[in-house]
Amino acid sequence: xxxxxxxxxxxxxxxxxxxxxxxxxxxxxxxxxxxxxxxxxxxxxxxxxxxxxxxxxxxxxxxxxxxxxxxxxxxxxxxxxxxxxxxxxxxxxxxxxxxxxxxxxxxxxxxxxxxxxxxxxxxxxxxxxxxxxxxxxxxxxxxxxxxxxxxxxxxxxxxxxxxxxxxxxxxxxxxxxxxxxxxxxxxxxxxxxxxxxxxxxxxxxxxxxxxxxxxxxxxxxxxxxxxxxxxxxxxxxxxxxxxxxxxxxxxxxxxxxxxxxxxxxxxxxxxxxxxxxxxxxxxxxxxxxxxxxxxxxxxxxxxxxxxxxxxxxxxxxxxxxxxxxxxxxxxxxxxxxxxxxxxxxxxxxxxxxxxxxxxxxxxxxxxxxxxxxxxxxxxxxxxxxxxxxxxxxxxxxxxxxxxxxxxxxxxxxxxxxxxxxxxxxxxxxxxxxxxxxxxxxxxxxxxxxxxxxxxxxxxxxxxxxxxxxxxxxxxxxxxxxxxxxxxxxxxxxxxxxxxxxxxxxxxxxxxxxxxxxxxxxxxxxxxxxxxxxxxxxxxxxxxxxxxxxxxxxxxxxxxxxxxxxxxxxxxxxxxxxxxxxxxxxxxxxxxxxxxxxxxxxxxxxxxxxxxxxxxxxxxxxxxxxxxxxxxxxxxxxxxxxxxxxxxxxxxxxxxxxxxxxxxxxxxxxxxxxxxxxxxxxxxxxxxxxxxxxx
Numbered sequence: 237x238x239x240x241x242x243x244x245x246x247x248x249x250x251x252x253x254x255x256x257x258x259x260x261x262x263x264x265x266x267x268x269x270x271x272x273x274x275x276x277x278x279x280x281x282x283x284x285x286x287x288x289x290x291x292x293x294x295x296x297x298x299x300x301x302x303x304x305x306x307x308x309x310x311x312x313x314x315x316x317x318x319x320x321x322x323x324x325x326x327x328x329x330x331x332x333x334x335x336x337x338x339x340x341x342x343x344x345x346x347x348x349x350x351x352x353x354x355x356x357x358x359x360x361x362x363x364x365x366x367x368x369x370x371x372x373x374x375x376x377x378x379x380x381x382x383x384x385x386x387x388x389x390x391x392x393x394x395x396x397x398x399x400x401x402x403x404x405x406x407x408x409x410x411x412x413x414x415x416x417x418x419x420x421x422x423x424x425x426x427x428x429x430x431x432x433x434x435x436x437x438x439x440x441x442x443x444x445x446x447x448x449x450x451x452x453x454x455x456x457x458x459x460x461x462x463x464x465x466x467x468x469x470x471x472x473x474x475x476x477x478x479x480x481x482x483x484x485x486x487x488x489x490x491x492x493x494x495x496x497x498x499x500x501x502x503x504x505x506x507x508x509x510x511x512x513x514x515x516x517x518x519x520x521x522x523x524x525x526x527x528x529x530x531x532x533x534x535x536x537x538x539x540x541x542x543x544x545x546x547x548x549x550x551x552x553x554x555x556x557x558x559x560x561x562x563x564x565x566x567x568x569x570x571x572x573x574x575x576x577x578x579x580x581x582x583x584x585x586x587x588x589x590x591x592x593x594x595x596x597x598x599x600x601x602x603x604x605x606x607x608x609x610x611x612x613x614x615x616x617x618x619x620x621x622x623x624x625x626x627x628x629x630x631x632x633x634x635x636x637x638x639x640x641x642x643x644x645x646x647x648x649x650x651x652x653x654x655x656x657x658x659x660x661x662x663x664x665x666x667x668x669x670x671x672x673x674x675x676x677x678x679x680x681x682x683x684x685x686x687x688x689x690x691x692x693x694x695x696x697x698x699x700x701x702x703x704x705x706x707x708x709x710x711x712x713x714x715x716x717x718x719x720x721x722x723x724x725x726x727x728x729x730x731x732x733x734x735x736x737x738x739x740x741x742x743x744x745x746x747x748x749x750x751x752x753x754x755x756x757x758x759x760x761x762x763x764x765x766x767x768x769x770x771x772x773x774x775x776x777x778x779x780x781x782x783x784x785x786x787x788x789x790x791x792x793x794x795x796x797x798x799x800x801x802x803x804x805x806x807x808x809x810x811x812x813x814x815x816x817x818x819x820x821x822x823x824x825x826x827x828x829x830x831x832x833x834x835x836x837x838x839x840x841x842x843x844x845x846x847x848x849x850x851x852x853x854x855x856x857x858x859x860x861x862x863x864x865x866x867x868x869x870x871x872x873x874x875x876x877x878x879x880x881x882x883x884x885x886x887x888x889x890x891x892x893x894x895x896x897x898x899x900x901x902x903x904x905x906x907x908x909x910x911x912x913x914x915x916x917x918x919x920x921x922x923x924x925x926x927x928x929x930x
Contacts, residue, residue, distance in 0.1 A: 238911075240873040242314055243291045243395030244584040245577070250276060250288035252578055257328055260576060261337055262355040266426035267377050267440055268330030269575040270294045270396055275311055277320040287320065292575060294381055295399030295876060298329045298374035299410070300367055301350035304340040312344060330573075332425050332440075333369040333418065338362060372414045375401045376425070376444040379451075381572060384879040385846070385865045387839035390872045393574055394583065400876035404922045408454065412461050415445055419465055429569050429621035430538050436471050437505050446478065451878040452923045453885055455483035470496060474505040481513060489513070504534035511543050520551045538564055538622045545629055554637060554645050561629055562650075562771050569621035590908040591870040596837045606805035610784060614811070615777045616818055627774055627818075631781075635820040639782055643734055646775065650767040656738040731783045734775050737767035785815055789824070806835035813844050822848055839868050850883065855891050858883070859899050863913045870912055884916045889926045893917060 247253055254274050270292040277287045297303040308325035327340045336352040350362045378401040383389040390396070402408050422441030427434035434440075449458035462476040473496035480489035493510050500506055507530035514523035527544040534540045541564040548557035619627050634642050795802040804812070813828035826848045829841040846861040862880060869877055888896050900913050 238588070238590050238908075239310075239399075240397050240870055240875050241586040241588040242311065242397070243586070243873055244289045245291060245395055245580045246582040246584070247288035247290070248578070248581045250286060253288070253290045254326060254328065256577055257337070257575065258353060258357050261330075261335075261353065261357070264330065264332075264335070264573050265570065266573060267332045267373060267380060269573045270377060270381060270393065271296060271298070271330075271374065272328040272575065273308065273311070273325065274328070275308065275322050275325040277317070278323045279320055284320075286323070292393060292396040293399070294374070294396065295378035295401040296327075296329075296374065297371070297401070298338070298367070299371040301340045301348060301362070304329065304350075305342050305348045308340070308342045309344075329370050329374055331366060331370040332373045333421060334366060336360065336366070338366065338370045368414055369418065372411075372418055372441075373425075375411050375414075376440055378876070379444050379447050379878055380440065382876060382878050383869065383874055384843070385839065385869070385877055386843040387868070387872070390869075390874060395585065396873060398874040398876050400919070402448070402452075403919065405924075408452075408457060408923075411448070412457060415441065416461060416464065420469070429567060430542075430625065432536055432538070432565065432567060436469065437475055442475060446475070447878060449479060450482065451882045451885070453889075453925055454923055455479055455485075459483065459485075470499055471503060471505070473500070474503065474509050477506070477509050481509075486513075502529070502533040504530045504537065504540055507533060508540060508543055511547065515547055515550055520547055523547050524551070536565055538567060538625075541565065542622075542625055542629065549629060549632055549636070552636070554633060554641075555649050557629070557633060558645060558649055559765060561626060562765065562768050564622065564626060566622045566626070566768075566770055569623070571620075588870055588873075590912065591867050593864065593867045593905065593909050595864055596868050596871070607807045607811065611808055611811045614781060614784065614815065616781050617811070617814060623770070623774070626771070627777070630774055630778055631819055634778060634782070639731060639779075642775075643732060646734070646737070646767075649765060651738045651764045653736040653738050731779065731786050734779050737772050781815060781819060785819055785821070788812055788815075804831070806832045806838060809835070810838050810841050813841060817844060822851070837864070837868070839865060842868075846883065853890075855887055855896075856899055858887060859896065859913070860903065862916075863900065863903060863905060863909065866912045866916065867909050875915075881916055881919060884913075885920045885925050888917065888920050893921065893925075 245253075251274070253272065257269075257272055260269075271294065272290060273293055274288065274290040277289055278284050279287075293307075296307050304327040308322075308327055311325065312322045314322075322344055324344060325342045327342075329338045330336075331338055331352070336354050338352045339350070341349045341351075352360045352362050352366060354360055378399070381389065382398060402411055419441065420436065422439045423434040423436060425434070425440040427439045428443060431438045436442075445458065445461070449455060458479045459476065462472055462479060466472040466476055473492055477489045477493050477496070480486070480492060490513075493506065493513075496503070496506055497510070507526045511523045511526040511530060514520070514526060524544075524547050527540070527547050530540040531544050541560060545557050545560040545564070548554075548560055616627055637645075792802050809828045809832035813825045813832060816822075816825035816828055825844060829838075829844040832838050832841040833845070842861050842865055846858060846865070849857045849861060862884060865880060866877075869875075869880070884896075896917060897914070900910055900917075903910060
């Protein structure tokens with residue numbers, strides 16, 4: 237199989253990239269950055285000067301110095317550059333268990349030296365146990381830092397080659413053996429941002445294992461691994477139960493969960509697995525009981541509260557859903573470790589000939605200048621971690637009951653600013669020190685300044701400014717196309733702007749302020765809660781999303797009625813597609829994505845179409861989208877995307893490999909492009925995916 241091209245980032249000074257990486261070792265938190273490959277090239281002319289060049293890579297076998305040296309050796313056969321030769325190379329691979337950087341220095345021709353560098357920059361010897369840890373970290377990074385097909389991850393770091401670390405059953409055995417040997421040290425690697433404290437079953441190692449099994453469908457291998465680990469610690473039962481359920485072994489999963497809960501009655505991960513299973517089985521009454529116990533077992537974890545809120549949404553208990561969401565502990569989002577390199581002198585991003593396709597343009601970044609300021613200021617697009625999941629729950633509630641009803645329920649359960657001010661004025665003459673609304677509030681968040689909460693005033697100011705400026709925005713657009721400004725303004729006003737609630741910061745607990753009303757004597761406030769500032773911000777962000785969406789759809793309808801084309805830039809259509817997707821309007825999202833793709837290729841828009849095609853079960857359209865996404869990935873040096881591999885595997889299981897191969901081959905596209913997609917199908921054959929014809 238053809239390998240992706242080799243990107244090159246040229247240094248101003250030789251080895252400055254390696255020195256920068258060494259200095260950053262002490263600041264790494266979790267799995268570490270992608271592997272760094274630094275080579276020194278010499279001009280073929282007599283007395284030619286040396287040049288430092290580097291790129292990043294994931295998925296290379298890091299089990300020994302020989303395998304890393306072999307990768308550097310492949311760079312010496314690079315046919316792209318015929319004016320220089322490689323005289324030395326250095327491969328750096330981070331070991332997140334021991335917090336060291338494993339390095340292999342290759343001199344061409346000459347020797348190979350392997351060593352490691354600790355956080356202080358001191359050299360140490362490399363041992364077999366360190367290589368085992370490094371190998372496992374390299375595989376986990378390949379899966380964790382892979383792109384999902386949308387191109388978002390590819391855009392973050394320039395020039396990263398991404399390979400598949402596990403291409404067959406032999407490589408799988410080695411990976412699972414390493415995972416078994418290091419499983420009980422997995423908590424040292426950290427965890428996803430939704431997890432407050434990494435533990436035995438919630439960390440990057442277990443997440444990587446579940447991701448691998450989910451992607452490849454190798455459930456039997458996963459079951460064998462976790463059954464062995466369960467004999468050493470019964471807490472692994474929750475992971476084993478999830479694999480059983482994914483493998484459609486529900487009877488064994490239920491039996492296991494029943495047995496495990498007898499010995500671990502307050503294992504929140506096990507209770508969460510039960511709650512999810514029961515909700516999917518439409519037994520929300522039982523799921524609610526498990527979710528409540530899970531919250532009691534782990535009240536400081538976001539996942540337990542989010543599951544409880546999810547079940548309340550499922551049973552349409554809107555008041556409790558909002559109150560539960562308000563009680564979720566929110567955590568500052570910690571992004572993955574990424575390399576921070578000095579400014580390069582030049583960047584060379586060659587194009588792989590086999591990835592060339594006329595349908596695809598190769599620009600990674602759109603023109604931000606072509607995006608309307610209102611669309612650029614949609615804060616929800618930047619949410620991650622706990623705030624992203626909380627916002628999704630909020631949009632689910634809004635989609636089911638409507639914006640007006642959401643505001644009504646919000647005012648019923650939370651103390652609103654207007655009524656609080658009224659009560660405060662009425663009670664200003666009272667000097668009592670009885671309970672105030674904060675004493676009845678649900679559990680607050682561990683930190684108020686997380687993921688944008690500290691910028692609430694700025695957010696609200698921008699929302700207000702956006703609302704004030706919308707009239708002029710609509711007017712300018714109306715002048716261009718002659719539409720009725722009054723209709724657009726009426727559509728905008730149809731979305732009621734939410735009134736602010738009173739947050740805990742505004743109410744002093746303990747009756748310190750004599751002007752605070754006596755809540756015990758207030759019939760309006762005594763049964764209400766204080767809304768957390770972050771949730772108040774999320775509702776304001778949802779309002780802005782709904783406002784922009786409503787204006788867009790109204791303008792679209794006006795143009796259609798007047799038989800006039802509705803023009804937006806490709807970047808704007810992409811943002812509108814994401815907006816519609818966030819607000820659970822799939823048909824409108826598809827419409828926006830298609831409009832984007834008619835202007836230029838966008839991996840994000842194509843990925844959005846692929847999601848819709850999956851739901852419709854349109855296999856032929858899915859493959860047409862997959863071929864283009866795979867080609868775009870190869871163009872940007874990514875041979876491997878777990879998300880795309882999973883989609884192809886599921887399609888093969890449903891349609892059969894022979895039919896899938898035939899449909900791909902029948903596409904009127906260059907053979908070298910079709911071969912890239914065939915490569916994914918061959919991976920499924922190597923893992924004996926259901927649906928293969930042998």
